[in-house]
Amino acid sequence: xxxSSSSSPPAKEVLESSSTTAVDLVVxxxxxxxxxxxxxxxAAEKKQKSGEEDLNKEQEEMIANKPLVLALMDELEKMKAxxxxxxxxxxxxxxxxxxxxxxxxxxxxxxxxxxQEKHVPAPAPxxxxxxxxxEEVKSEQAAA
Numbered sequence: 001x002x003x004s005s006s007s008s009p010p011a012k013e014v015l016e017s018s019s020t021t022a023v024d025l026v027v028x029x030x031x032x033x034x035x036x037x038x039x040x041x042x043a044a045e046k047k048q049k050s051g052e053e054d055l056n057k058e059q060e061e062m063i064a065n066k067p068l069v070l071a072l073m074d075e076l077e078k079m080k081a082x083x084x085x086x087x088x089x090x091x092x093x094x095x096x097x098x099x100x101x102x103x104x105x106x107x108x109x110x111x112x113x114x115x116q117e118k119h120v121p122a123p124a125p126x127x128x129x130x131x132x133x134x135e136e137v138k139s140e141q142a143a144a
Contacts, residue, residue, distance in 0.1 A: 023087045027080045034073045041066045 044059040045066075055063070 020084050020087050020091075023083050024080070027076055027083060031073055031076050031080075034069055034076070037062070037069050038066070038073070041069065 041062050044055060044063055047053050047059075048055055048063065
């Protein structure tokens with residue numbers, strides 16, 4: 001389906017949205033991966049408590065790292081909102097600077113155009129005629 005250009009968000013909104021979405025995506029993926037790791041840890045703990053199987057060294061290390069995984073998840077969740085706010089602020093600053101630059105460029109172009117419109121070239125000087133000979137000058141003076 002084709003979307004009309006009027007339904008598309010302005011470029012500045014796309015920039016801000018894509019930047020914050022990218023940060024959100026990275027943080028959310030990391031949290032999701034840590035949650036998967038936590039599920040694996042909890043499954044290993046369950047096996048350990050039931051005594052069904054002996055845990056291998058890797059599973060024991062996973063269980064030992066549970067506090068670290070929980071701390072990382074907690075820290076990422078706490079950082080997510082401030083990170084998104086910081087990115088949005090940075091994008092707004094960049095956008096503001098770009099607008100200032102565009103305004104300066106437009107003002108300079110308008111000034112150049114105005115100067116060109118005001119400056120009407122002077123009429124070209126008449127083309128010089130070949131120099132008159134001394135006799136012609138004397139005959140013109142005598143006639144006068």
